[in-house]
Each structure stands twice: as C-alpha cells, then as structure tokens.
Amino acid sequence: MDYIIFLVAMAALIYGADFIIKESERIALHFNISHFVIGATLVAFGTSLPEMAASMMASSHGKSDMAVANVVGSVIFNITMVLGIVFMFAKSMNPNRDLFSKDSAWVIVPVLIFYIMIQDGVIGRVDGVIFLLLMTSYLIFLFKSSREDLEGEIDTSLAKQFNWLKTVALLSVGFILTIGGANFVVESGTNIARSLEVSEWVIGLFLISLGTSLPELVVSLVAVKKGNAEMGIGNIIGSNVANFSMVLGASSLINPLLVDLASTKFDILIMVSASLALLFILANKLYNRAGGIFLLIILALFIQNSFA
Template sequence: MLMAVEPLEILKMIIGITPPASILVSVFLILLGMLSITKGGDYFTDSAVEIARLTRIPPVIIGATIVSMSTTFPELMVSVTSTLSGKGDLAVGNALGSCLCNIGLIIGSCALLKGFLSWKRNTESGIPVSRFTIVGPGFFMLFSGVLVWLFSLFSTGGATTQAGVPAEYAIARWQAGILVCILVAYIIFTLRVAIASRHDFGEEQEEPPQVDNLFTYSFKLALIFLGGAALVVLGSKLLVTNAVQVARYFEVSELLIGLTILAVGTSLPEFTISVLSIIKGHGALGTGNIIGANVLNINMVIATCALIHPLPIQRQTVLFDGPVVILLMVAMLGLSWKRKAISTASGFVLLLIYLVYLLLATFWFSG
C-alpha cells in the first residue's frame, strides 16, 4: 500500500507534513502508531524502573524528572512553534489543557484501571501516593498552577492578540522569569532528594541490579530509554495526525476533534507511560510522571514561550480553564492525603470533573 509512494513522501506523511493519499493509508498509519506507542512504552517504562533500581532513586523522583521531561518535550515544541508563529494564546491553552488531561483523564482513568486490576488479581486497590509526593513535587505543582493563574489575571509586558490589539490578560517576561526560578528550585529539590535517597535506601525499594560492566549496562539502558521515548512520541504523532484525517473524512466537527483527539493526543505519551506503569505494578512512576509533567508544562513550557514573547491569555483560560486546573490539582492531592493513595472512588471523581469540564467548555465557550 505504501510501496508505490516515494520514501520522502512516506516520511512527510509520518511526521504529518503531507496528509495521507487515502483513508486506508490513514488507518494503516494509525495502527502503526498504536504499535509504536505500545512497544515504545514497554521499553520506556521498563528502562525507567531499571534506572531507578540502578541509581537507588525512588521511582516517583525518576517519574517526576527524566520521565516527565521526555514526555513533555512534544508539548514544549508545539507551544514554542505556536508562539513563534504569533499564536501565543495556543501555547498557554496547550500547556494548561495538558494539565487538565493529565489529572482528570489520565490519573482518573488509571485509578479506575487499578481498581479493576486489583479486583481481577485480588490485590490492594489504589495508586500509591506518599506524603512526600504530596508535600514535595505535589506542592510545586499546585503552587505553580495558582501562580500562573494569578499572573494571567492582569495584562502586563505589552502582550498583543493575533489581531494586534493589547491583550486583556497576559503573562509578561518578568513573570516568566519567576516561573523559571521555580523550575530551577524544583530541579534542585529533586536532585537533593535523589542524592539523599542513595544513602537512605528504603526497604520497600528493590535492590540495585548486579552487573559486570556498569558503564556498558548504563549506556545500553540509556539507549533503550531514549529509543522507547522516541517510539512513544513518533507513535503519538502518527496516531493523532491520522485520527484527525479520519475524523474529517467522516465530517466530525473541528470542535469535537479538538476536545477529544487533539486534547488526548498532546498528553498521549504521559497516558501511555502511566497506564503501562499501573499494569506493570509501578504506580509511583506513573504519578511522578504526571506531577512532574504538570510542573514542567507551567514552569518550562509556558515560561519559555513567555520569554520569547509576552503571552496573551484567552478569557476562557482566566475564567474557566485556570480555576479548573487548580480544582483538579487540589482534588488529586487532597483525596490522596489520608489514604496515601488515589482510590478508585477518587479516580472517578477526577474523571467526572474532567468530563463536566469538557461539556461546559463545549456548550459555554463554543461560540
């Protein structure tokens, strides 16, 4: 089916520059994307867990740092590209929309999945969330979410809309500088925890693997990790790009495409890693990935774009998206505080909030 097409054209179709020649090619590329995501996610998750064992660093810290940086990179590229093309408001919407999807859809559905697997396997339900995770990375996530929303309430720094008029709401460069400082503090915090963990190896953690050549093993592990990340990103691109083509072929509305395929697609790497972490019994890696991704979405993605050019903020983001992001962050941390886990019921609440948000966004702001 693809053999008659020039190699360059195949490459353009894969990375989304050229639309597929037919609906059958789109379906084939969707299946190829799903295969790439599945295999890449397997390699990525297994290597991340092995890195945690090898370095004697808790999986939640691995998830909140190198895993979340890898899965957030596509969102950074999309947002920076939008900013450079004069569509800075899309950069903010992409970053905050990913935070909404990360907690409401991903954590919510993963908690329900964990409940189902626990019932089938007769094991304890709930995704483990330690008090350290809540008061550490969780605090950075919530503080960053509140701060960026407060910043967006005022127009400073000379931001303009796509029409060229002064923006009513905006994030200035000096505010982006503060967000970068928070990112640096977050990185320092996680590094200190990582260093301390090497000298205080908990009983609940697995022993480091015994290897003959540490350098060779570490290099191989790094290649598998990066290769898995690349396959997940490539598979996500294939799946989203071609799913949009199929949806348009069947005349699905642009609004519905944006709220479903594109909304989930930007967070598909995080979704894949979190689901596979739950299935493989490494829930802490998944929650660390989500919390770290949210911290990076705000303090790396939004801050980088605002440093390039002051970011105009849409009215919907200030009045609706931002408050819902904060609500979901508070709900996630609050519901897991007492039990030190995100229960099935808590996951249902998070997912319900996200679904209600989608419905309100569709009918309230669709005009």
C-alpha cells in the same frame, strides 16, 4: 490530508517521547535513583516533551492561544483522565511516600503562579524566567526530600542491560521524532481549526493536549501495574510542574504569550478545580475507584460544558 498529517505527527510525538522515557529510565536506574524521583523528573520530563515541543513550535509561529491552551488542557487531562483511569483500574495503590505532606505544594503552587501571571493578559519573558527558576527549585526539593526513598527500591533489571551507545542513539531518535512531530502537529492543527472554523485555543485544548497526554497515561498505567505507585503519581505531579515551568517558561522566552482571560475563564477554572481535587485525594489517600470517579466526573463536566 491535514487530518492524516495530524495523526501521523501525533504518533511521532508519542513514539518519540516513548523512546526518551525508556532510555531516561535506564540512565536513572543505572545511577540508582528512586522510583518517585524517576517518575517526577526523567519520566515526567520525557512525557512532557510532546507538550513542550508543540507549545514552543506554536510560540515560534506566533500562536499564543495554541501554546497556552496545550498546557491548560494537558494539566486538566493529566489529572482528571490519566489519574482518573489509573485509580479506576489499579487494584491497590499504597505509596510508601507521604505524597500530601511532601508534594502537595507542587500540585497547587504552579497553578497559583500561573493564575497570577495571566492577570495582565500576557506571560512575558520575565514570567518565563520565573517559571524556569520554579523548575530548578522543584528539582532541588525532589533530590533533597527523596533520599530516604532510595532504600530497597531500586530495580536493577534495566540497569544490567545498560548500553551508552544504544541509549544515546535511541534518545536522538526520540528527540527527532518529538520535535519533527510537534512542527507538523501545530501546522496541521492550525489548518484543521481554520477548516472547522474553530479557534486555535480549542485545537490546543482538546486535540493537541489530549494527544500529548497519552504518554503520561501509558507510563502511569504501566508503572502502577508493575507495583510502582510512586512512579505513576510522581509522573503526573512532575509532568504538571514541567508543563508550567518548562513548557510555558521556554515558550514565553521565544515570544510573549497572550492570554484572553474572558474566553478562557471556564477552562482555567476547571484546571484549578482539578488541582484542588488532586490535593483532596492526596490528603485522604483516595488512590482507588472513589478517587477515580471523582476525577472522571470533573473531566465529564469539562468536556460537556466545553462543547455545549
């Protein structure tokens, strides 16, 4: 029964996030915001809502391992699986924005801050406030650096269909599905972990984080298919920043999050490696199959060594 509840709850998470993503995009386009900013803010935050809801619920239940593993796993899957698949199947990606010079710091800085914070084995409330301030600085940076991206980029197709009443209603449904689904995902995930005699870290790292990364995969593929490469890549960069700053920040404010450095060392190393690989791809503009294969190799090593 727990397996059925887990799958239904995960579907609720994803569908809820989908409602939030679509309506957030309508609002953004209604106010003439560029594709990269949409991808890196509203869409990124929308696709990070499942992670945020799951980690905050896990934290409120005192399940630190599940809360932190969800973020670590999501960052790994966002970069290696989502971008790996996008680069493999996208026919051509030529972002107008210079992603390396403008956004590379936001790929690695949150990872470094996270690594420094966990050296004492806990992400406390002060750390959570620092993460939330990081999110604030990211938003300020985005809107200041992306003004030049606005010209000639706005798609008014969604804006013409804009309806405040419908948008607010669908956003409300999305939040209800996301929050409710998160509660059942954590509870059923914990029961599955106990029945399989595996740790809550493993459940968070694979089952929950893989499931909550599906919105990023769908949104990025659709964005690239429509020729919005900036939105696809911006979604992942923004989602990873949000995972560290908003998800861990909010979760640690509820309860300090304990981290077992000895048992999580390999997974954190993979997360750092994936972030460095993304930096390399941005620097060399490897938005193609070569970049995709590079990332999927890291994913394969992660899965193989984790289960080995």
